[in-house]
Amino acid sequence: MAPTRRALLAALAAVGTLTSLTACGGGSDSSDSSSGSSGGTYTFWDPYPQFDASSAWGKLVTSCGTKAGVKLKRTAYDTTDLGNKALLAAQQGNAPDVMLVDNPVVSTLVEAGILNRTSDLGLDTKSIQQNIIGAGTIDNASYGVPIGANTLALYYNKKILSAAGVDPASVKDWNSLTAALKKVKSAGKKGITFSAINTEEGSFQFLPWFWGAGGDLTKLDSAKGVAALSLWKRWVDEGYAPKDVLQNTQTTSWQEFATGDYAFSENGTWQLGNAEKAGFDYGIINIPAQNGGSAPVPTGGEFVTVPVQKDTGRYDVTKKIVTCLTSDANLLPTDTTLQYVAPTAAVQAEQVKQNPKLKPWVSAVAAARGRTSGGLGTKYPTISQPMWTAVQAALSGSKSPQDALDTAQSSAQKG
Template identity: 45%
Template sequence: MGKKRIVASVMSVAMLCSLAACGGQSAQSSKTIEFWDPYPQYTAGTSWDKYVQTCKPDGYELKRVTYPQSDLLNNLTTAAKAGNAPQIALIDNPKMPSAVDAGLVTDIKAAGVDTTGFDENIEGPGIIDNTWYGLAYGVNTLGLYYNPEILSKAGVDPASITDWDSLNAALKKVTDAGFKGITFAGVSGEEGVFQFQPWFWGANGDMSDLKSQAYQDALDLVSGWIKNGYAPKSATTDNQSAAWDVFLTGEYAFAENGSWQELTAEKKGYKMIPIPAKDGGVAPVPTGGEFITMPIQKKEDKDKTAAAVKVIECLTGGDNLKKTADEIGYFAAKKDVRAEQEQENPVWEQWAKSVDAAQGRTTKMGLKYEDASAQVSEDLQNAMNQQ
């Protein structure tokens, strides 16, 4: 459904409810804060579930509801139409412009949430027209993992991989030595675009210009890996989980994948380097993760709004920001707090440059990103499947 039609639908239902005396938020208790998140894997009684409950305001119950990432925004739209939206919802960061355009979320800063000190490059997707519609407590992002054993046998020094040419030289070297090259997720849709962006951005590309030389160079790079036998043909349909499973076979030298795989990589003895830009340096990588939002309520309850703000500030304020990020395995959205995470577990130090260089997918383009992403996905599939 188009964004304008979503807004129209919400307004139409609001009018019908007014005429029919709909109950609005009567389905919710006046002393219950509903908290929606896209982490159904964290069931009742898990560490995350218990942690969220510690932020329950005095005099209120906190009801946590979970949906798969792909379903949460649709369910929020339905709840808004019914006048039964939750007080807090965690929305996937590339979906923030859609949520704002559909009139589903409100200005959390105006509601009283403290946004001081959060990193601009991480918070970008939640700030639209200078209004804070969401607050990211942390992010995940992408890096280039490698198998030290394979690189050693093939005579490749990971420190020598500083640009595309040196990466391709390393891929040729490991495949000539009888090993396999690189796994990545080229699956159709946003997940494949997410993995393509570091290469595109690393060539100084911009999602608003899909006719640039940088765009063609990035398409040629990724499709060339398949053509040259460096990457498996399954990369065209592999999501990030499947691509990681291929890397875990121990047959591949490299894998482009997320920071959420780091602890598994550490156990396997795998290492990580930042994704190199075309001509050297660290490529900008896209931020992943969610924004804490406050859905718009048909019937405003100032006390309930204040209670919801307390929940958000409990999760994002002071020492709790690190605890919240650690619970989900994210890098905290404040640089000084990330430094604490790195001190506690030095394995995160290698990710620091990538996180500092990261950028939001929708920060510059807003709603236009959705169409651009769809075009990139189509072009990427065409390029890879022509090999």
């Protein structure tokens, strides 16, 4: 099905509101790209400009092309730029053969009519964890194969908690976490840092608390959503969290934690390497739900997708490339490099065997949800932006949590 101009324009607007959530984004084009052509050259786009051709990732891409009997020409883009270029390429009829995209963008590209179903290509996704592939599933059909997932948890500084008389095992719900923050502040240290910036990163970090209260993204102004926003506001008002959470990205929030002055940091799998370099002992616990248990957390990570091509004869080779990139043998080193949790139980087990510190992240990913899951699809950006705007309004004091979320719900319904 050829994408219509109207669908592409709407999709471009949606992609424009989604930004990179992990350390994987950033940078500029690594090379110019052209459409796949006959003569043994296939094209591949990814959001990893930080990895050049000599990196483990770059070498894997090249080898998967070689194993498929073709030259695989790779171009790396910033995450958001990649989504926009994909839509424009589809409009011009020169989309790449294979494309690795951020998971919230999948539904936008599907709506624009430019991605193939995995089932139509004969790609096997049975071993993929259901909640991970769910982020790329629309109307019960998957449109890509996840290369891995990352998500959020709470890092903690062991020395600070010990000095404040807090046992991290006691943090089981919101009340016990807030009580721990109070003890830390009383001991002269800082409580918790997170990102509440007015971008998708702010929504990404707010979702565990929103979902942990039982919130529903189609009802932002429910009592459950208000409870989550009120929790964050209390922490800022009482000095348990810094006021600069309003400007914090996930990177700057991590930098605050890395000073050694904060007890907790809400951050992601991708900070594990930095945690090892921080110079103090740390631990990781799942983000607690309001009344106990682990809160659902949003999945980050990318999907290997196959754009629609005029020459359908190319798909046989494309399938070989995708299968190579997502095989268990290649997922293990790839997800280790990207600091992702693998999308299959078999590879997860190998990851934990190699690095036991990944164990809490595996359980966090098991409790994770796709932001576009549950039928939201391309509606998600029209909900996320009002939500992060509400967080900003409440934490800055310009509106109460209820008023901020009332406004957000009204805006989301118009969207």
